[in-house]
Amino acid sequence: MSVLFETSLGDIVIDLEVELCPKSSENFLKLCKVYYYNLNAFFNVSKDFLAQTGDPTATGMGGESIWSYLASQRGDESIPRYFVPEIVPTLKHTRRGTVSMAVAPSVGGDKGGCGSQFYITLADNIEYLDGKHVVFGHVVEGLESLDKVNDVFTDQEGRPFKDVRIRHVVILDDPFPDPVGLTKPPSSPTQPPDSSTRIAEDEDALATLPEEEEERERRKKAAAASALTLEMVGDLPFANVRPPENVLFVCKLNPVTRDEDLELIFSRFGTIMSCQVIRDKRTGDSLQYAFIEFDKREEAEQAYFKMQNVLVDDRRIWVDFSQSVARLNTSWSNDPKLGTRRKGGVGFAGRDDLEESRRYRGSQKEHGRGDYRMVFEAPDTGSSHHPSSRHRDRSSEPRRRSRSRSPVPRHGRERRRY
Template sequence: MSVLLETSVGDIVIDLEVEACPKTCENFLKLCKVYYYNLHAFFNISKDFLAQVGDPTATGTGGESIWSHIASNGGHKAPRYFTPEFIPRLKHKEKGTVSMAVAPALEDGTKGGCGSQFFITLADNIDYLDGKHAVFGHVVEGLDTLDKLNEVFVDQDGRPFKDVRIRHVEILDDPFADPEGLVVPETIPTKPPDNSTRIAEDEDPLATLPEEEAEQERRKKAAQASALTLEMVGDLPFANVRPPENVLFVCKLNPVTRDEDLELIFSRFGTIMSCQVIRDKKTGDSLQYAFIEFDKHEDAEQAYFKMQNVLVDDRRIWVDFSQSVARLNGNKWSNDIHMGPRGGKRSSGFGGREDLVATKRYREGAADRGGYDMVFDVPSNKHHTRRSRSRSPRRDRERDRDRRRSPPHHHDDRHRRRSRSRERYRR
């Protein structure tokens, strides 16, 4: 009775001691049948000692028997482990001995035993394991794979730096009937059960790309980072935005060329949705480039080929497909919000952020509306600042005393008193 383990470093064929260890072999075969071991990582490899696998968490603390697995899937409870089968004649004498790892009893009363974790010895005569872990099989093919396992680089905890995983398990012969309630999944798992941060099994950390490809990769990552930054500040609607394919960029225009002139010239290629000459934000002067949006991509493509280097208002224009996505952000170009002093369109200066435009307008019109000023706005009237100062503490005390003694004054009296105070201050 055999099982084939397809690992990331090679294949391993295990012959099982079905007659000597029936319960252990049944547990192992049925876990293989439900794809329990698929994509499990070898989480503990000790050179010239053993390679351990079978824990879905890859920590050495997880795993369960097939009967516990069936019960948990059905919403019931069952013991996590089963009693190990120790056979005196089955010892860890030869390289490639397969044993179930025996978990110790826990302080909370959980009984120890065998679950799903197993290991394969990587050397001969490891007598230390006899009587402590239950042997149930031997590797008959794939000893070269064990040599590769023995040479992998590991950290201080024995975990390989580069993941070594069981890619698939194939049962070659199974003499046991399925336990009641066993359900075989319809699909094979495609995602590892643990959250590994190790080097992927199909990744070569020492591989280097040619200089040109490496430079392209660096530029691609830099562009992605820049796009994400522009998305965060509001200049792009989303980082992976693509420029529209039906918009042309026209430059080298004559400053006198108007929107309607370009629209009339380019309209012979198809329906134009919008045509805009971009102008200076402050002066309204033409910046000598424009965006023309066609209804169809085919029309824009035809205009691109036909209008290259055409003479318009004594200037040979340059036509290309637009790389701008400004129109996708709020459906406006860069200066689509209000009119400039010469009739040209001007931008708000906030990248299409209407909330920032409203804030700016609120601050500009707060005083006219009689509303609140900003917290740190300080009056700039120097005379007002100087009048707020007293000439001497004695004068302040005399003024306070006079106020307490004198009756309330009419508004005209207060006006005359303030006038006399200003005249004294000027003298």
């Protein structure tokens, strides 16, 4: 009549006193059979004294007998929570590894009552407990595991800082017939029954990472915290959004470089869905950077490697992958036209639920929108500062070659440098 406890600190085998304490032994074995003790924590560990467990709530106030447990499963509240303890005077706490039922003194009359909680002694000759608790078993294997339990660090209430749990229970011998209504669960529970905030039993609190990996993890956590903050203030649609992989950011442009110029230059790498030089919202002047969206990520990668530091309109441009997600916010707008989900494709930035595709130049021209807004709003058509009505009328000029060396006017503002 033995039970094997597989704990987070090693295995423990307990032999039961089934003849001297049949009620306590039957209660213990049947609770083991229904996986009642699985993933229970040792919630009270006193060095060189005892280690207590068997309470699913890990508070010292929970637990019940097997008969009360089965009755509660069928909705019967007539069965008492505890049973009368079987205190045998000849069974004493004389040696380490003695297993006893904890007795609740406030119930069950003068003798109190027993439920599911039990403890294992961690030292010899603890006469203080004799006659007060039910000794019903002894540890016959796994004393070294008890040594590990005895050495754990605890708080002022005796709760280990790092959880010590009963991972699994195996009944080696059971002489008692099952009570009416007892059904063995198909599998062991996978979640602890209590809501512990301690260090997990399978977590190494002293583990250290290499300096580079630790720095990488620190930056990853800091980025996640910053993203969550930006989501809360509304700058990001959601914290785990990532920049698109098919959009390039081009800066250090000449102020005279137009959308058409960049599209012509970059179109040799693949199909361009949108190309826009970002302009000042008020004046319409070029801010000397642009976003170019390709149909495929591979085309954007090829353009990134080939166009780095290339001379365009007497300026050596800088090309990088876009880190902006400003365009994604349109899917969270109250405007139903902007919030419509796209029906097909992989979606912008790898998400098919962010926004309706507004990339294809042909469909945009049909609706009179050919300027592919990405960051700033374009000025009204009638504004005197619109790019089409700036100081020079470019419609009558021949198409400027990308390597033009003509002087560049400042248009009343300093050029932005990157």
